[in-house]
Amino acid sequence: MSTGNDRFRDSARAAESAMRQVFPHTPLQRNALLSDRFGADIWLKREDLSPVRSYKLRGACNAMRKQAGQELFVCASAGNHAQGVAFMCQHLSVRGVIFMPVTTPQQKIQKTRMFGGERIEIHLVGDYFDDTLAAAQDWCAQRGGYFLSPFDDLDVIEGQASVAVEIEDQLGRAPDMVVLPVGGGGMSSGVASYFGDRTRGLFVEPAGGACLRAALAAGHPVTLPHVDTFVDGAAVGRIGEKTYDLLRDTALSDVIVLSEDRICTTMIEMLNVEGIVLEPAGALSVEALSEMASQIRGKTVVCVTSGGNFDFERLPEVKERAQRYLGVKKYLILRLPQRPGALREFLEVLGPDDDIARFEYLKKSARNFGSVLLGIETRDADNFVRLFAHLDEAGFIYRDITNDETLSQFLI
Template sequence: MGGQKPAAQTVEGEGTPSGTAKTKGEGTPSGTAKTKGEGTPSGTLKTQAEPGRKRVLPTAGDIRKAADLLRPVVRETPLELSNRLSGMVEQAVYLKREDIQVCRSYKVRGAYTFIASLPQEERAAGVVCASAGNHAQGVAFACRQLRIHGHVFLPATTPRQKRERIADIGGRWVTQVIGGEAFDDAAQAAAEFSRESGATLVPPFDDAGVVAGQGTVGLELLTQVPGGAPAVVVVPVGGGGLLAGVALWVAEHSPQTKVIGVEPQGAASLQAALEAGKPVSLQSVDGFVDGAAVRRVGDVPFDVVRELVDDVVSVPEGAVCTEMLNLYQTEGIIAEPAGALASAALRGYLPEVPAGPVVCVVSGGNNDVSRYADVLERSLVHEGLRHYFLVTFPQQPGALRGFLEDVLSDGEDIVLFEYVKKNARETGPALVGIDLVKASGLDGLLERMDASPLSIEKLAPDSAVFEFLL
């Protein structure tokens, strides 16, 4: 690379004017990326840049150069058949194991590509980044390998395990700054630090070089599928860099392969951008899928995705939790929430999948084991196996025993019981959590509750009390 950033495509603003959203039924369907081959030839990308301004977009050639740059320092991660997922969808499903990449995430590919391509004078001034954790680890790895000083700004929601990993990976070459509630808060602080210090800001996704580095995931997986090209590649989405990079390479080298992006339902910023016709900021995000909880997708990834990706879907956080548990219990994979997004989408959230091999990218494995109690809770609630109730008991002996005998059936279990006796009252409320054997058992439980003399209220998942529990 000789200190030069990967060559990239520079295009003038064209297509839909910035600020003009397509309405439903006009052009691209709401929430769906334009299908490859419709309107724009593969490799020729339009951009949403304002008229007169230029935006640098990556090319498949940049991905090849990034692969050459990365080959000595990152792993070619394996592509493994999942018998569980293959049986579920009745076609071969392979997992691209970026969870066992250097730093346990694909993010190192983009970070190293960007930093290694900086000229010497910029390296001397250091680098800075904002990250939900994995990008920071990639930056820390590159800083230590290249002996460049770096600062990483992380949102307060970043799991402790990721923070400790950053310190271990970067050593004395990296300083951490924790602040802000979400990624965008950390990004603002990092940008301010860059302006004040002269350090180069390393984007987590919104840069042609970073997208090229992430795109090497696509380069690898196309050579690994037994018997030829996959029918579809399913990719998790946060800021869009990985999806854009994979889509670029696939469009160039396997145009018949569909590429589908998957977002967490509580942070579906790419679908919001597709509906608006340009990247927009979400008012709020659910930070549980911390590696993909991004309020606004990148401009560069968006310009690629809107032309080359076949579809974008969202998956509820509870379904992600169920898939995290399945990956661990069946495949022995410790996936972080974002790492389970792609395979979680196979549980009925994808459009019709064409016949042939399916590849799901397991994007990362930096999960704090202390989170598994929360993961299990969210999964049980999502699957309809755990429910919560407010039960008003008469303050007299035997009331609880009557509840157990009259309401609970065989196999049903009380997992939470919070009750405080009120001496000056005839009744007292209790918060009761009940696990069912099967989700279909809820109707019978509610019927027995209706027949009970007790006052019982089922808590809705969107209630304030329920949010307190989760």
């Protein structure tokens, strides 16, 4: 007797088959670095290598191909869904109206225009995705067209589940675990539904957009009071109703929440060591491995690297965040005596691996002391223990403002 899960798997397989007329499958690659580090068989499902550099093309392809005769599609997107819809508008020779947040990285806006060409128009509305979503839905209600949700649509979910179809075919079986980034829940709910109880799903969210964890804790979808847009591909303030229904039985222990700064360390390592360009959301699944190192040892684990649409103008910020998380860069307010030799005395306190990355007087008119904003980089976080001890011995007055959000926002 056929079950609902069997029917879903059949539908996902049909969706995956139809996609081959539009784009090739993405590779599943074993990663030796991560496998050796964690004593596991770690594979990366490289959705960052799709034609639009994210898995979002899958949902757009499946949903739009099912709307035969529809000539106008409307969507809201933080960037990746927009590119998928634009790509399919060009492929199907239909029109698209795409709403994106004003804060969307320029790289994603430009790529959307490139894929859609004259068949699309872009509206930049709102600072947060949920504001953009509301604007797109209002426009569609007033002017018509088919509104295509980036995640809360059963055809989109079915299309995203094709990721699991390919993983199973490429691996030759279902993996022991699959690590999935979560934004609105389209891909994570689709992949988890396809594998069912054959594979343990682990779900990863950025701290500034942990809408799945909030929904599971409340027992229903809730709207987050604030969303950090840094991980733009997963910065969603409210998980979808349909996606939540598919994920509602997820154990809270299977949801991992990572700080935005921490995610940057994986982005830097993947770029420098592996030559893999990942956007913040695309690095979520890889960074989560260290959270469950004891659980994955000896297991076959697939991490879905969900996207690689990264604007390299953001690289200095990513490096900065990674350094601060690792503790190798700090910012201090130093009270420096206004007398000859004071600066030399401070410089003599620095160790051989300490480097001044920023030096700025904040109040140059002080008669006895001047406040200096210092940025210091070092090779080992433990060097700061020595530095602070030497500053104390020398009688310098200082304040570490690295993790002071208010001061950092205005001074750094």
